[in-house]
Amino acid sequence: MKLKKQEIKPFDYDEVDIHVNYRKSRVLSETTPRLWLSAISKFAAVESTELIVDLGSGTGRFLEPLRSWFDASVIGIEPSANMSSEAVKEDLIDDVQIVRGRAENIPLVENSIDLVFISMAIHHFRDRPQAYREIRRILNAGKFLAIRTPTHETLNNLEWFKCFPSGLQVDIDRMLPKDDLIKEVCNSGLEFVHHTTIKQLTANTYREFFNNLSLRAVSALKQIPDEEFESGLKQFQRYCEKIGWETPFYESFDLFIFGKREQ
Numbered sequence: 001m002k003l004k005k006q007e008i009k010p011f012d013y014d015e016v017d018i019h020v021n022y023r024k025s026r027v028l029s030e031t032t033p034r035l036w037l038s039a040i041s042k043f044a045a046v047e048s049t050e051l052i053v054d055l056g057s058g059t060g061r062f063l064e065p066l067r068s069w070f071d072a073s074v075i076g077i078e079p080s081a082n083m084s085s086e087a088v089k090e091d092l093i094d095d096v097q098i099v100r101g102r103a104e105n106i107p108l109v110e111n112s113i114d115l116v117f118i119s120m121a122i123h124h125f126r127d128r129p130q131a132y133r134e135i136r137r138i139l140n141a142g143k144f145l146a147i148r149t150p151t152h153e154t155l156n157n158l159e160w161f162k163c164f165p166s167g168l169q170v171d172i173d174r175m176l177p178k179d180d181l182i183k184e185v186c187n188s189g190l191e192f193v194h195h196t197t198i199k200q201l202t203a204n205t206y207r208e209f210f211n212n213l214s215l216r217a218v219s220a221l222k223q224i225p226d227e228e229f230e231s232g233l234k235q236f237q238r239y240c241e242k243i244g245w246e247t248p249f250y251e252s253f254d255l256f257i258f259g260k261r262e263q
């Protein structure tokens, strides 16, 4: 049964066990952080980016890459105790910390941050316009918001997701087409700077991706019936056999850059 948008309950990472396998199954390939961070630093220059917020930092998989790429201090803001508890201690050394909080009420002072980075999280925010106003408040003038996310356009190109039609529908309902996302953020007073799609090596092989997917650490797949998950997995298995288990596995997602106007 397809739920109407207003009936979709926000997904709470503290009510499920997704955190247990998240880090393992959503591990970033060696080239992935560099791809995204080099694209972001074409706008947020490394030399002038000293303090970064990773909003909805989850298990912290981007914290250390952000710190080392920008040689900056990084604050992860994360509401879920489960997800932050999985952040590896070695990642939380010098210049990296995680603070409990939500995008709609960021526990930081105004005009203090050089870059807000959000990966795979805006679809979980309960009040996105309020979140974007908060981001604008904490950003220094002339600095940037970078959003790494699927949109309707990139979601519809994910071959594996077609095997889980109601899971795909969950994400379609809570995510936006590219142009609507740009409008939504600009309505908060931020300025649109750039959009691109980035093709990343998500897993070295289809086999690796299949094994990761079978751990079900994807929120949309937690929201469909177990039988549908199992039959989708079987369908995807046949797809992997057809493509070849050892074939490298790529996905494309959107990168948006917005700026806070110079005063």
Ligand SMILES: C[S@@+](CC[C@H](N)C(=O)[O-])C[C@H]1O[C@@H](n2cnc3c(N)ncnc32)[C@H](O)[C@@H]1O
Residues within 6 Å of the ligand: 013, 026, 055, 056, 057, 058, 059, 060, 061, 062, 077, 078, 079, 080, 083, 101, 102, 103, 104, 118, 119, 120, 121, 124, 125, 126
């Ligand atoms: C799919 S995970 C992504 C985590 C991380 N950014 C990454 O790419 O691995 C989404 C995260 O957004 C967090 N989240 C949910 N609602 C949020 C909110 N209102 N403000 C900030 N983060 C939120 C969740 O708790 C979860 O850790």
